[in-house]
Amino acid sequence: MKFRGKIIDIACLNHFSRVVTTIAKLTKTCVLRLTPDNLFFVLSGKVANGGVSMWCELSQGNFFDEYQMEGVSSEDNEICLELSPENLSRALKTVQNAKSVKVKLTKKHCPCVTVSAELPTLSSVSRVVTHDVPVEVIPRRLWHELKEPSVPDFHVSIYLPPLKTMKNVVDRMKNLSNFLVVEANLNGEMNLKIETDLVSVTTHFKDLGNPPWGGGSEGGADPEGMAEARVDIRRLQQFLMGQQVTPTKAMCNIVHQRILHLVVLHDDASLQYFIPAVA
Amino acid sequence: MPLSTQSQDDNDEQYILVASLDNARNLSNILKAIAFKDHAIFTATPNGLKVTVEDSKCLQANAFIQVEIFQEFTIKEDLVGFQVNLTVLLDCLNIFGGSTAPGLSTALRMCYRGYGYPLTLFLEEGGVVTVCKINTQEPEEPIDFDFCSSNVINKVILQSESLKEAFSELDMTSEVLQITMSPSQPYFRLSTFGNSGNAHYDYSKDSDMMELFKCTTTQTNRYKMLLLKPTTKALALSCKVSVRTDSRGFLSLQYMVRNDDGQICFVEYYCCPDEEVEEE
Amino acid sequence: MQCVVTGGNVKVLAKAIHSLSRIGDELYVEPQQDGLALRSVNSSRSAYACFLFAPLFFSRYSLPNGHDFRCKMAIKSVQSVFRSLATLEKTVEKCHIELDEQKNRLTFTLHCKHGLLKTHNLSYQDSESLQAVFDKEGCGNVFRAQPRLLVDTVVHFPPSLEEVSVSVSDNRMWFRNHVDEEERSKAMVTELCLASDEFDHFAVHAHNSVTFCLKELRGLLVFAESTGLPISMYFDEPGSPVVLSVTDSVLEGNFVLATLSHDDHSFQKNNTKGAPTAPPPPLDDFMNDDMDPYLIAMDTSMAPGTPEASSALTVCSPPQTPAANHSTRLHCEEEEEEEEETVDSDRPPNKKFRSLFFGSVFPSQMSTQPLPDQDVLASDSEEDDS
Numbered sequence: 001m002k003f004r005g006k007i008i009d010i011a012c013l014n015h016f017s018r019v020v021t022t023i024a025k026l027t028k029t030c031v032l033r034l035t036p037d038n039l040f041f042v043l044s045g046k047v048a049n050g051g052v053s054m055w056c057e058l059s060q061g062n063f064f065d066e067y068q069m070e071g072v073s074s075e076d077n078e079i080c081l082e083l084s085p086e087n088l089s090r091a092l093k094t095v096q097n098a099k100s101v102k103v104k105l106t107k108k109h110c111p112c113v114t115v116s117a118e119l120p121t122l123s124s125v126s127r128v129v130t131h132d133v134p135v136e137v138i139p140r141r142l143w144h145e146l147k148e149p150s151v152p153d154f155h156v157s158i159y160l161p162p163l164k165t166m167k168n169v170v171d172r173m174k175n176l177s178n179f180l181v182v183e184a185n186l187n188g189e190m191n192l193k194i195e196t197d198l199v200s201v202t203t204h205f206k207d208l209g210n211p212p213w214g215g216g217s218e219g220g221a222d223p224e225g226m227a228e229a230r231v232d233i234r235r236l237q238q239f240l241m242g243q244q245v246t247p248t249k250a251m252c253n254i255v256h257q258r259i260l261h262l263v264v265l266h267d268d269a270s271l272q273y274f275i276p277a278v279a
Numbered sequence: 280m281p282l283s284t285q286s287q288d289d290n291d292e293q294y295i296l297v298a299s300l301d302n303a304r305n306l307s308n309i310l311k312a313i314a315f316k317d318h319a320i321f322t323a324t325p326n327g328l329k330v331t332v333e334d335s336k337c338l339q340a341n342a343f344i345q346v347e348i349f350q351e352f353t354i355k356e357d358l359v360g361f362q363v364n365l366t367v368l369l370d371c372l373n374i375f376g377g378s379t380a381p382g383l384s385t386a387l388r389m390c391y392r393g394y395g396y397p398l399t400l401f402l403e404e405g406g407v408v409t410v411c412k413i414n415t416q417e418p419e420e421p422i423d424f425d426f427c428s429s430n431v432i433n434k435v436i437l438q439s440e441s442l443k444e445a446f447s448e449l450d451m452t453s454e455v456l457q458i459t460m461s462p463s464q465p466y467f468r469l470s471t472f473g474n475s476g477n478a479h480y481d482y483s484k485d486s487d488m489m490e491l492f493k494c495t496t497t498q499t500n501r502y503k504m505l506l507l508k509p510t511t512k513a514l515a516l517s518c519k520v521s522v523r524t525d526s527r528g529f530l531s532l533q534y535m536v537r538n539d540d541g542q543i544c545f546v547e548y549y550c551c552p553d554e555e556v557e558e559e
Numbered sequence: 560m561q562c563v564v565t566g567g568n569v570k571v572l573a574k575a576i577h578s579l580s581r582i583g584d585e586l587y588v589e590p591q592q593d594g595l596a597l598r599s600v601n602s603s604r605s606a607y608a609c610f611l612f613a614p615l616f617f618s619r620y621s622l623p624n625g626h627d628f629r630c631k632m633a634i635k636s637v638q639s640v641f642r643s644l645a646t647l648e649k650t651v652e653k654c655h656i657e658l659d660e661q662k663n664r665l666t667f668t669l670h671c672k673h674g675l676l677k678t679h680n681l682s683y684q685d686s687e688s689l690q691a692v693f694d695k696e697g698c699g700n701v702f703r704a705q706p707r708l709l710v711d712t713v714v715h716f717p718p719s720l721e722e723v724s725v726s727v728s729d730n731r732m733w734f735r736n737h738v739d740e741e742e743r744s745k746a747m748v749t750e751l752c753l754a755s756d757e758f759d760h761f762a763v764h765a766h767n768s769v770t771f772c773l774k775e776l777r778g779l780l781v782f783a784e785s786t787g788l789p790i791s792m793y794f795d796e797p798g799s800p801v802v803l804s805v806t807d808s809v810l811e812g813n814f815v816l817a818t819l820s821h822d823d824h825s826f827q828k829n830n831t832k833g834a835p836t837a838p839p840p841p842l843d844d845f846m847n848d849d850m851d852p853y854l855i856a857m858d859t860s861m862a863p864g865t866p867e868a869s870s871a872l873t874v875c876s877p878p879q880t881p882a883a884n885h886s887t888r889l890h891c892e893e894e895e896e897e898e899e900e901t902v903d904s905d906r907p908p909n910k911k912f913r914s915l916f917f918g919s920v921f922p923s924q925m926s927t928q929p930l931p932d933q934d935v936l937a938s939d940s941e942e943d944d945s
Contacts, residue, residue: 087747094715110744125754129715132748165407168376175370199367203374203409441673444650448642448677475636476664476681483674 001137003034003079003105006066013101016063017092018244019056019269024085025242026054026273031138031146032088032113034069034079037061041085042146045274052235055148055272062268064103072140079105080138080146083113091115091131099126108132149274152261154253155227157213158184160262161205163250166192167240169203174233176201179278182236182260183228184252186210191226194233211251227256229277236260239273296323296359296391299351303387303402304379305538306344307372310365312516312536312546313340315509319365320418321398324358331421332365337551338506339422340513348542351388360418361391363398371411375404384539391415424549430525433460433494435467439517439534441488445469445480446511449504453477455553456504460524461497467522471504490519500528501553513546528552560590560628560658563619569654569669573641574782575610575812580634581778582608582814587689588665589629590622590658598689599634605817606775607691616809623658630683632665640667640679693815695802698793699764700727706783706790708757713777715751722819723776725794725801726768730755737770737819759789769794770819771801779803779814794818 007013023030023041033040039058045051060067071077095101095117106114112132119127138146160166169192173180177194184190190205239262243250253261260275291297300306313319313332320331327345346352375385388401397412449456453471460467467482467489484492510532514520517534524530532548564572575597579586583599583606590596594613600606614620622628641647655668662680669677712734716723722737732753738746755761783790783805794801798820805812 084747090717091747091749108748112748121754121757123754123756125756127751127753127757129749129751131715132750134745134747161407165375165405168378169374169409171376172370172374176367197414198364199371199411199413201371201374201409201411203407205407207406441675444643444646444671444675448639450639473636475633475639476679478639478680479676479678481676481678483676486674488673488675 001072001079001105002068002070003103004066004068005060005064005103006100007063007103008065008100010097012063012065013092013098014096015245015268016058017089017096019058020085020089020092022242022244022271023054023056024089026052026238027085029082029084030054032081032083032135033146034081035071036069036077039063040146044145044149051276053149053274056269057148057271058269076140076143078143080143081105081111081113081135082138083133083135087131087133088113088115091133094131095119095129105135106132110134111137149272152253152255152259152274154259154261155256156184156186157211157251157253158186158188158190159209159211160250160252161190161208163240163243163246167237167243170233170237170240173201174237178233179230180233180236181228181230182252182254183226184208184254185226186223189226190252227254229254229257229260229275230279231260231275231277235275239275291353291390293392294353294390295355295393296389297351297353298323298328298349298389300348300387300389301350301384302539303372303385304377305348305540305542306387306389307369307377308516308538309342309344309536309544309546310369310372312513312534313342313509314365314369314512315340317364317366318362318419319368320360320362320421322358322360322418322421323354325354327352330365333422334506334509336422337503338509339424339549340509341547343545343547345544348538348544359391359393361394361398361415362418363413363415367413368398371400371402371409371413374402374409374411375407378404379539424529424551426525426529426531426549428523430527431523431531432496432526433498434491434521434523435460435482435489435494436491436519436521437467437482438488438490439514439520441482441486442520443511443514446514450478451504451508453504455501456507457499457501458522458524458530459497459499460494460522462494463497466492466494491521498524498528500524500530502530502550503553506550510548510550513548517546560623560656561619561621562590562595562617562656564616564654564656565618565652567648568616569641569651570644570647571616571786571810572612572654573644573647574785575612575810576634576637576641577644578778578782578812579608579610580638581775582606584634585631586634586637587629587631587686588683589688592622595620600689600691606772606815607689608775608779608812608814609691610810610812613809613811623660628658628660629686629688630665631686631689632681632683636679636681637667640669640677640681691813691815693800693802693813695791695793695804695813698795698802700767700794701760701762701791702732702758702793703760703789703791704758706780706788708753709776709790710780710784712751712753713773713780715749716773720773722770723773724768724770724819725792726766727763728766729763730761732758732761760791765796767794767796769797769801771816775814775816776803779805779812782812 007016027043031042033042037060039060041054041056043052043054045053069079071079092115095115098117098119101115101117104114104116106112108114111134113135114130114132116128116130119129121127170180173192173194176199177196179194181193182190183193188206188208188210190208191202193202194200243264245266247264247266249265251263253263255261258277260277262273262275264271310330313330316332316334318332322329322331325346327343327348330342332340372387377385383404385402385404390399394417396415398415400411400413402409402411450471450473452473455472457470458468459465459470465479465481466484469480471478482489513534516536518537519535521533522530529552530550534546536544536546538544576586579597579599583601585599587598588595589598594611594616596609596611598607598609643650650671651669652672653670657666657668659666664680664682667679667681671677716736720736724735724737726733733750735750736748738748779790786805788805788807791804792801797818799818800815801818803814803816
């Protein structure tokens, strides 16, 4: 089991750092899954039990100038590590101006993902900084819990408005209520609603568009008909807080009264986030 | 941009008060200056809107938004009054983030149907519309501080800049803020008496920060620090402040606030003195 | 006593007080012949700092008439005099410091722009002289660097980090966060290596490693950065204090920080005392891409249940340092009543606070009495015969 990667391009480094920071905003620990082509950050909460789950996929070639790995075995050519994305994010943030950054699986006082960087100096010798992020190696027999979640059989799929606008609205609604209802239809309309003893607030978004794969598997659904999910506002806020870069596409799928499935697509990375609906 | 959803099912006819602003910040900003308690009493007259917040029967803050500030102000009665939760109202007014970016403002239409009905806000920014219905209560009678200019003993008008510095440095371990106004030295003095000693801030009457100095009698009064603390919110937004005391030692602080469109609004605080102080 | 500070020096004074506030809760003020001394010490006496402002720093400096005077006061209250640090330079034109012994108060008067006069009358307590016993000139390892180098170094460590270890070889200096034994499997370890030519001065006598608190260093960095003064660092062996100083023609600042009496196991191994030719700690050499030594030999098939993953990890952690490794100079806080120096060997070796006691490695040259508490670095015993 070996892993080693190297990033030289500063834009790639910044981007990788942003992705990890986004993950860090969503969860305290997650699994980093390495395959020959991809890196995944995985959180496999049981949506049925009220937990959130997350699936973030990066194509290694878009981030790493060098990337070598040997998995557990030739049949199972993968490595799964549990780590704190916050640690990794902090390590990457302090090396933003590095000449190059290496990310390696190392054996130190415990298994670690070691981020080492060569920092520019005025002297002839580079300054070298290493961060050892402790990890826990996930044994092969637990890998089945880390499979990509299947896209749920949603009732409505809709593109999201600018995430910054959505974040502003959700931040204020968070001050007023603990729960929020997201509802949307196949006519490009989405509403965010809260209701308390003191106030009711509804924000109406329209002309958002619906992704071509459509929704309502049974077909012939009423385009005006709303599918809704009532969710813990903090979950949605966490998700929006982590989105630092405008994505190529952002959409949400709603399984009526069951799941809010958020999808953010960048050119070289994708993030899925599942928030369970509450009664 | 017109409020697209302004009245599909809500006919304007049914409202006794309709007020519109192109920029909701012109209302939310000035309300922030008095937001130290949740309960706010709204009093609308054909002259505009007055919003009152009180604390402990010892402090009262009023924000005045004259009719000229609004793009539309329709009132069907001589006086319309109701009470709402100010914190909730402010969150609603800033639902789109309250951005200060040029060219991006939240349009507001505020409607009230009368006793028992909610205060309804239609807010719109960049084509997105938010509708808020805030529950209202019957207004309480605001306290009459009976502060009239004929009883004013001392008065100074300062540029807010100079008072901001003092207020940001106030020793909060002091229970009171003592204000001395006098025709002779120290002219205008703010004093605190904290755990580790006392501090005096003296403003010269000839300072270029002093716009007006009209003190006739030496007066020293103490005011509870905790009561005065919220006034810093108004101070922060203002460009000038007038400090007045009357014969009973009551304090009036009037703040001149300039909004995004350069219009002037006023915020006023009244505060009871803490105790009689023997003059030193 | 009367002092007048003008112009940019007001900010220098304010920054010095601010950095002293990172050390302790009280400010010790002592007007001396050679200038105004401002000092502070932390509650466990493991950190001490002193600024001495020479008479020339002031536009007027006069001592109290005919007798020695010293006092202490809450440092917070002095900080509040200079609360708006950022705008101080623009707003304050002159600062008077005046002693009123009748009223037991020290008065700071700030003459500000627009004729605003701020008067702070601060009450004080009489105090003994606060004197630390340290001898930076006698230290074997001496370094000097521009503040930026150290600022760029500490930025790699999280604000919450308490202690940092510094180790040196002939031409390298390593900074590493100090991690307690029990946290080793979950804490992130950061190590930064600086080459000697990044320093203005780099003299190593012994390949040692010392561990001390980062908070106080950060405090001094704020001061050094705003005044642009280079920082000098002096240390010897683990257990003896590290001294950080800044100096120019009109002021001198010394921060004296306790170091861990005996460092954690792995570091000790790599920096054996008395073996100055020993190789530097194994560095993750960046140019060498050989990853084999770092392979994780983990047999996942052997693991029948979840806990195994962690049990596999414990194999890697070094065996517990035996208590015998204790330095005889350890001193225990709970036992402030001074006891025989070796009694603490029954204390759990992992106790965090063990790091924070000064071992007295210096003969108490400054104390004429063989006090039993000579280990305490900063002494404010009522006898000021030092």
